[in-house]
Amino acid sequence: MSQELDTAPASDTDQAKAPRIVVAPSPHLSEGSFTTRRMMLDVLVALSPPVAVSIWVFGWYAVVQLGICVISCLVAEAAFIAWRGRAFTLGDGSAAVTGVILALSLPWSTPWYVGFIASFVAIGIGKVVFGGLGQNLFNPAMVGRAFVMICFPAALGAAAYVLPGSPLSIVTQATPLTALKQGLVESSDVLSLLIGNTNGSLGETSAIACLLGGLYLCLRRTASWEIPAGTILSVAVISGAGYLISGSSFLHPLHHILGGALLFGAFFIATDPVSSPLTVKGKWFFGLGLGAIVMLLRLASGYPEGLMFAVLLMNAVTPLINRFTIPDPVGGPVPQRN
Amino acid sequence: MSASPLSTTGPGTFPRGIHPPEAKELSASGKIEVLPTPKEVKIALLQHTGAPCEAIHKPRTEVEAGAMVGSSEAFVSAPVHSPIAGKTAKTCSVTLPNGRHVPAVPIKATGEQLEGDALFEEIFGGEWPTSGLERYSADEIRTATREAGIVGLGGAAFPTHVKFAVNPEKPIDTLLINGCECEPYLNADNRLMIEAPMPMISGTMLAARAIGAEQMVIAIEDNKPEAIAAARKAAEGSPVRIQPVKTKYPMGGEKQLIPAALGRIVPTGGLPLDVGVVVMNVGTATAVARAILRGKPLTHRVVSVSGRGIVSPKNILAPVGATYQELIDLADGLTPDAARVIAGGPMMGFALGELDTPITKGTSGIVVLTEAEVRERNETNCVRCGHCVDVCPLHLVPTRIALASRARNWDLAKRYHMMACMECGCCSYACPAGIPLVQLIRTGKASAPRA
């Protein structure tokens, strides 16, 4: 598109320094600092509080899990690029983001090969088969997570979280949501849900860490605040209404918002731009719908947690949401000309 | 935004849009300098939107400064005049920055010329009344405006007398003068308002008479406090209202400025007159005053020559038909790392390949960017981040329109309201994947079948 030509400098004294004038279409400026790569780096920065808490709570287990998943995702991305001969950008950092999110969504006891397989599935089926970053319908990390959840139910079920008599005392308790489901509410008070010294998947235990990283993402405009806001709002309303009506302590809204993967998922997984809607209205739909499905799964399914499947479900309806939330231009639709 | 069709003030801003680095400081304090009379000017016979002019004189005719040298019978057209005393030559062809090849009348300067301060005084000096303008009838103002060859000086160059033509079915109640100059780098309107606010006020009142508008508003972005102060002072005792608006791109777009300044929304596919408004640029208002009160045609304009690729950024009063090169020379030339010369502003202006091209009535600025500023970005996949959606001032979904246009899927493009796009470029500016969104949309608008 651009064509070049040499123009003599006005001074005409120094031909060697003649500026090279290049023609190109407008606009001639771009918000240069804002690139896909920077968005991914933002996500990694935002993930650091949950990563730190996971290492504090689960120690070595967390370090190993993060290492396995991040390295496997990078290797998988490189391998698929080589195989398909396409220049997907390894440099954009998205594979590393997938790796960290995947690791943080697994229990501490996950065997190494499960993390490895999940990573390959995340990158391969979650992303590459769709045509690379930006083309994928589902959040890659959740695709990998769901795959191993189905293939290795034993390694990832509620039992995977708990090891009675372990030297790591955290993992001798049930996860807060399982405890909640079994009616053992007092087993995790709200304070430990906030700080994170409870059992659970690696990255989800601390509400404060998730909020910290999530708010950073929203402030940087890398994540859209409407999605977590919608999710939290709908979980609060549904569990709150249930709590008021039934009085069952199982439905205490604080436990549903702060416990389990809700905040981690709302801020870090649901906000994945590729697999969430484009418009403000669409983002609200997505967030509200996500919260509603999470509550439905938590209350009506056999699983204590429903975030992962809820995200995948909402991913699947995102194209539909996009279609039904096409905004009207300012001034109304384009008039039909005959 | 709630907007009644007859609201008279707006919130001073519009939703979305972008804040590119303003870079106004490069030339904001540069007093307008007068370009020395060039040896030759080339008067393009099509400088406006509409029908081209025909050359009036045979080659080698002596013409005075201000003589009409091209005109057309068509209604949507504007005559062109010689800015200098000189002798015409055979019609030649010039390539304007938008890529159009148009015929032009070359005029060689001969004899005495008005130069420097004397020229500035002749154009902007003297008394500019704000009372007693009743003696000019609407018809007189329209005719004189046409005779003077006045077109929109903000860039679009639409013939002003056409805007003055009243449509009895669509009465105009407000004249909105656009002093936003929202493109980065440019200061031509800014300096004009600071150094010559009086003719702008007179011109505003005259134009309002022509269209029968009761309300007169001059909207100025709040990054131009000096211009706001000067305009306020000049407007004292007159019915003209000075309204500061927020600095934001593209505030100078009619569909943004009318809601921001007046609280009315122009329907898609419609014109400001659909909501009772006519919008004019400050330079245009000034030219109207000169045409009516002094009987002089539009022959000179203020051009901002700025950017980091220019050695000494300046604001220059130049005759229409001088070359880009001559203006750049007065600003001490290009820097060694200059990489792109733009006619107009960096958001919507055209990149120039040839500097030996004449400026036209619509040339609001010459912006030269450096290599570092225009470095090409690698295009990567759309990550559907929605940033283009977040900045589109018309609330479109640029990514969808652009990708549909690339795939030539016109149905989809239409469903996403492609034709509503005003090509402001906000979406391309904001896209982290470096996708040339507005370029794709522009191509789509041009190639989609009309239905």
Ligand code: SF4
């Ligand atoms: S800003 Fe660019 S990457 Fe983001 S949605 Fe729009 S086109 Fe896609």
Ligand code: SF4
């Ligand atoms: S160029 Fe068109 S689509 Fe892009 S921001 Fe401007 S109006 Fe919206």
